[in-house]
Amino acid sequence: MNQDRKYTRSQDSSLLVRSINASQRYMKAFSRCIPSKPLRPSLPPTFYRSAAALLLPASSFPLPNSSPPHSLVETFASLCQRGAFSDAIAAMVSLEGHGLRADPISYLNLIKLCIRNNAVDEGRLVHRHLSSDGDHPKLFLSNTLMSMYTKFGLLDEARQLFDRMGERNVVSWTTMISVMTNLKRNEEALRLLISMQREGVAPNMYTFSAVLRACQTLASLWSVHCCIVKYGLESDVFVRSSLIDVYSKFGDLDYGYRVFKEMATRDLVVWNSIIGGFAQGGDGYKAINLFTQMRRMGFLANQGTLASVLRACTGMVVLEMGRQVHVHVLKHERDLILNNALLDMYCKCGSLDDADAVFLRMSERDVISWSTMISGLAQNGRSSDALKLFDSMKILGPKPNYITIVGVLFACSHAGLVEDGWYYFRSMKKLFDIQPGREHYGCMVDLLGRAGKLEEALKFIQDMNFEPDTVIWRTLLGACRVHKNATLAAHAAKEILRLEPDDEGAYILLSNIYADSHRWNEVEQVRKSMGDRRVRKEPGRSWIEVGKKIHVFIVGDMSHPQADGIEKELSRLISRIANIGYVPDTDFVLHDVGKEQKEESLRYHSEKLAIAFGVLNSTRSKPIRIMKNLRICGDCHTFAKLVAKSEDMTIIIRDPVRFHHFQDGACSCGDYW
DNA sequence: ATAGGGTTAG
Numbered sequence: 154m155n156q157d158r159k160y161t162r163s164q165d166s167s168l169l170v171r172s173i174n175a176s177q178r179y180m181k182a183f184s185r186c187i188p189s190k191p192l193r194p195s196l197p198p199t200f201y202r203s204a205a206a207l208l209l210p211a212s213s214f215p216l217p218n219s220s221p222p223h224s225l226v227e228t229f230a231s232l233c234q235r236g237a238f239s240d241a242i243a244a245m246v247s248l249e250g251h252g253l254r255a256d257p258i259s260y261l262n263l264i265k266l267c268i269r270n271n272a273v274d275e276g277r278l279v280h281r282h283l284s285s286d287g288d289h290p291k292l293f294l295s296n297t298l299m300s301m302y303t304k305f306g307l308l309d310e311a312r313q314l315f316d317r318m319g320e321r322n323v324v325s326w327t328t329m330i331s332v333m334t335n336l337k338r339n340e341e342a343l344r345l346l347i348s349m350q351r352e353g354v355a356p357n358m359y360t361f362s363a364v365l366r367a368c369q370t371l372a373s374l375w376s377v378h379c380c381i382v383k384y385g386l387e388s389d390v391f392v393r394s395s396l397i398d399v400y401s402k403f404g405d406l407d408y409g410y411r412v413f414k415e416m417a418t419r420d421l422v423v424w425n426s427i428i429g430g431f432a433q434g435g436d437g438y439k440a441i442n443l444f445t446q447m448r449r450m451g452f453l454a455n456q457g458t459l460a461s462v463l464r465a466c467t468g469m470v471v472l473e474m475g476r477q478v479h480v481h482v483l484k485h486e487r488d489l490i491l492n493n494a495l496l497d498m499y500c501k502c503g504s505l506d507d508a509d510a511v512f513l514r515m516s517e518r519d520v521i522s523w524s525t526m527i528s529g530l531a532q533n534g535r536s537s538d539a540l541k542l543f544d545s546m547k548i549l550g551p552k553p554n555y556i557t558i559v560g561v562l563f564a565c566s567h568a569g570l571v572e573d574g575w576y577y578f579r580s581m582k583k584l585f586d587i588q589p590g591r592e593h594y595g596c597m598v599d600l601l602g603r604a605g606k607l608e609e610a611l612k613f614i615q616d617m618n619f620e621p622d623t624v625i626w627r628t629l630l631g632a633c634r635v636h637k638n639a640t641l642a643a644h645a646a647k648e649i650l651r652l653e654p655d656d657e658g659a660y661i662l663l664s665n666i667y668a669d670s671h672r673w674n675e676v677e678q679v680r681k682s683m684g685d686r687r688v689r690k691e692p693g694r695s696w697i698e699v700g701k702k703i704h705v706f707i708v709g710d711m712s713h714p715q716a717d718g719i720e721k722e723l724s725r726l727i728s729r730i731a732n733i734g735y736v737p738d739t740d741f742v743l744h745d746v747g748k749e750q751k752e753e754s755l756r757y758h759s760e761k762l763a764i765a766f767g768v769l770n771s772t773r774s775k776p777i778r779i780m781k782n783l784r785i786c787g788d789c790h791t792f793a794k795l796v797a798k799s800e801d802m803t804i805i806i807r808d809p810v811r812f813h814h815f816q817d818g819a820c821s822c823g824d825y826w
Numbered sequence: 827a828t829a830g831g832g833t834t835a836g
Contacts, residue, residue, distance in 0.1 A: 261827075296827045327828040362829040394830040425831040432832090460832035493833040500834095521834045528835065559835045592836055624836060810836085 226255045233262040241266065242275050249282050257291050264297045273305050280314075289319040296324045303332050321352070327360040334367045342367035346377070356380075358389040365395035371403050390418065394426040401430025421452055429461040437465035438703075441474070454481060456488045463494040470780040470807050472502035473698050486516075493521045500529025503778060503805045503812045520551045528560035533812045534821025536568035553585050555592075562596035566603055567823075574600040595625050602632025603825055607641055623652050630662065635825055639666045654686055658784075694782045695759035695806075699770045706762040709754065715766065722765040723756065730795035738788040760789045760806060768800055776803035776814075784808045784826065794818050 229248055232241035233255075241263055248255060260283060267276040280298050283290040290298070295318050302311035315321070315329050326349040333342035346356060346364050356364070361381050368374035378396065381387050387396075393416055400409035413419075413427045424447045431440035444462050448454065454462070459481055466475035475498045485491050492515050499508035512518070512526050523546045530539035543561050546553065553561075558581050565574035578597055581587045594617050601610035610629055614621050626648045633642035646663040649656050660683045667675040693708040706713065713719060727735065737752045755761075760781055767777035785793075785808050797804045798818035806813045814821035 264827095293827050298827095300827065322827095324828045329828095331828070357828085359829040365830085389829090391830045396830095398831065420830095422831045427831095429831055455832090457832040462832095464833075488832090490833045495833090497833065519833090524834045526834095554834090556835050563835080595836070622836095 225251065226253055229255050230259040233259040233266065236262075236266060238266045238270050238272070238275075242272075242278065245279065245282055249285060254286070257294055260290075260294055261297055264294070264301050268301050268304050271305070273307070276301050276305065289317075292318070292320050292322060293324070296322070296328060299325065299328045303328060303335075308332050308336065321349075321354065323349070323354050323357050323360060326354055326356070327363055330360060330367075331363045334363055339367035339369050343373060343377075346380075356384065358386045358392050361386055362389070362391040362395045365392070365399050368399055371405070374399055374403065388417075390416070390420055390423060394420075394423045397423065397426040397430060401426070401434055404434060406430055406434045406436065421455060421458070424452055425455075425457045425461060428458060428465075432461040432465040432468065435468055437467075437469035437471075440465035441469075456485050456491050459485070460491050460494045463491070463498045467494075467498045467501045469696075469703070470502050470778070471698050471703060472499075472504055472778060473701065475499070475502055476507075486514075489515075489517050489519060489522070493519075493525060496522060497525045497529070500525060500532065501807070503533055503807060503814065505530065505533055505535065518550065520554050520557060523550045524554070524557040524560055527557060528563060531560055531564035531567055532810075534567065534814060534823075536564040536570075539564035540568070540570070540573070553587070555587050555590060558585065558587055559592045559596060562593055562600065566596055566600035569604060571600055571604050571606075591619065591622065591624075595628055598625055598628045599632070602629055602636075605632075605636050607632060607636060607638050611641060611644075621648070623649050623656070626652070627659075630659070631826070634662065639670055642666050657683075657691070691783065693759040695763035695779050697763045697767050697777065697779050699767070704763070704766060706759045706766070708759045709757045710759075711757070711762075713762075713766070715769070718769055719762055719765045722769045723761060726765060726768065726792075726796055726799075727756070729799050730792070733795055733799060735791065735795050738791065755786075755788050758786060758789050760785060761792060764793060764796060764804060767804070768796065768802070771802065773800075773802050776805050778805045779807070781806060781808045784810070785813065790820065790824070790826075794820055 225244065225248060229241060229244040232244055245255075245263065260279065263279055264276065266272075267279060276298075280290075283294060283298070289295065295314060299311045299314050302308070302314065311332055312329070315325060318325060326345060330342050330345050333339070333345060342364055346360070349356060349360075361377070361384075365374070365377060368377055381392060381396075386392055393412055396412050397409040400406070400412065409427065409430050413423065416423065424443070428440050428443050428447070431437070431443065440461060444454070444458065444465075447458070459478060462478050463475065463482075466472075466478060475495075478498075479495060482488075482491055482495055492511060496508055496511050496515075499505070499511060508526065508529055512522065515522060523542070527539045527542050527546070530536070530542060539560065543553075543557075543564070546557070558577065561577055562574055565571075565577065574597065577584075578589060578593060581589060581593070594613075597613060598610050601607075601613060607629070610632060614625060614629065617625075626645045630642055630645040630649065633639075633645060643663060643666055646659045646666070649659040650663070653659075660679055664676050664679040664683075667673075667679065694705060696703050696705045698704075704713065711720065737755050739752060739755060760779055763779045764777070767779060771777050785806055790813065793804050793806060793813065793815045795818065797815035804813075804815040806815070808826070811822060811826060813826070
């Protein structure tokens with residue numbers, strides 16, 4: 154595969170060509186505008202003329218002798234109103250030269266024109282003109298100037314203007330608050346909310362929909378929510394969509410949903426907020442249900458909706474549904490975010506051919522597109538392709554970021570490329586200006602552990618400049634399990650339990666490790682502390698898409714309508730693979746029951762039920778795809794490999810972290826996960 | 827004049 158040819162950079166053809174001769178065009182326009190009636194006959198023409206004479210040296214626009222000066226004011230007003238931008242600016246310069254001022258509405262129009270034309274220098278010129286008489290511009294003009302500066306990204310200038318304004322109203326404050334929330338200076342935003350009220354300015358719905366995004370703790374959200382209720386602004390759609398969004402981001406989806414349900418009127422953004430909330434909060438099922446409801450109510454999905462729905466599909470790993478959403482995405486084929494979401498959906502659903510096709514067809518690729526594809530390849534066991542793609546990215550892609558490097562290191566560790574991993578880890582700061590973070594360290598522990606360098610991995614953890622978390626210890630624990638190092642495993646498990654006393658997997662492993670070395674006292678102790686803590690056991694769950702429906706299996710639960718068939722199929726599969734060497738591996742069950750019971754409980758692991766169901770309903774031409782909430786156990790892993798071989802089919806199982814593509818008696822993970 | 831929703835890792 155020729156990577157260089159395949160992954161070519163999209164052409165950026167946005168050349169801005171501007172050739173404007175403002176004064177020429179102004180002259181034409183000026184000659185066309187002979188006013189019939191003076192707009193605002195305030196001072197006598199002679200006044201203007203004499204005032205203008207004092208200032209005249211600065212003027213590049215000598216007035217025609219025949220025209221009275223106030224016609225210049227009128228011309229300016231008319232140019233601003235008609236949107237003749239550069240002519241209006243030229244006219245303004247001339248006004249200033251003559252010491253004249255026009256009406257505020259014209260200036261308002263002109264500032265809007267500056268924004269529309271992205272004309273920074275002209276904007277500053279207008280600001281200077283409005284302040285040139287030493288007075289503050291009118292309040293609403295100052296506000297408009299502030300919002301102009303924020304739209305240009307000139308936040309310091311906006312702030313300066315705000316600080317120097319003689320008078321500030323709710324609009325000024327809200328604009329400033331928006332600046333702060335956009336900068337993620339959340340404390341500052343909340344402090345502004347307090348200051349404005351102290352100065353006697355009451356916030357309105359604009360203020361609250363902006364300030365809600367600055368709530369970083371549930372407590373601050375509650376206080377702001379109280380404030381909203383107090384001002385009687387809770388029913389505003391904007392405020393509500395913000396409320397839904399922020400409650401969802403704090404994981405309080407129930408509350409977000411309550412706010413949603415209470416609403417009498419909803420618009421598209423409100424729907425998108427609640428769908429996005431569930432999609433991001435991991436309840437893809439609810440997100441998709443709401444999407445269906447939304448369409449039933451006659452709302453047309455836009456890019457935002459579809460991106461959330463794709464994320465929901467990604468979270469549930471429902472490839473077929475994702476494909477259906479893909480059809481809707483075609484309407485917005487140039488939307489980068491949407492394409493990235495699509496790319497991720499295909500990667501996470503284990504369909505790399507589709508992901509490849511999307512990636513190649515994208516008209517524009519940003520760092521997220523490349524990172525998604527690199528991690529996607531690595532997670533699906535195609536590490537060397539991931540690294541090749543990274544090489545192309547270095548040549549013709551955007552600058553890699555923190556997450557890109559996580560994907561690259563993940564690929565190195567999965568391909569067993571210890572040296573490359575070290576190289577990227579050590580040089581990421583120099584090469585890409587990225588400081589190694591927690592996730593990078595985690596990848597390195599994986600890299601070393603996978604290669605069997607367990608002591609080195611432990612030393613690496615101890616030498617880190619931050620506290621190891623459970624993710625790091627679990628990584629080491631996984632390596633210990635594969636390389637059968639009981640001592641180190643016990644150490645890692647203890648560390649995990651110190652940080653997360655309810656980690657069921659760590660208890661089981663620890664107890665099994667002790668049992669293997671016949672240290673029954675310790676086994677007893679572990680089991681006791683597990684009982685004391687009443688460790689909640691998240692039941693294993695697997696699901697599979699068959700016939701446009703999602704079938705969920707829970708460990709030991711045989712309530713599925715086809716339970717009898719599944720039971721028979723399970724027996725058939727077990728006896729078939731027993732012929733090619735399957736022996737139930739009961740190491741993966743807690744050592745507190747007899748051998749037969751252990752085999753019995755293994756038999757009903759949720760992924761086995763799902764595999765049996767999948768095989769039963771399979772056409773053999775397509776791979777069967779199973780999703781799991783927990784990591785696959787070693788026995789089910791062997792089971793899947795052997796079933797794939799004996800039934801001559803591909804089985805794809807996704808656990809919370811990676812994919813297992815089972816084919817011909819082997820797995821893409823190389824028996825390491 | 828000021829406001830709300832979407833994509834990458836773990």
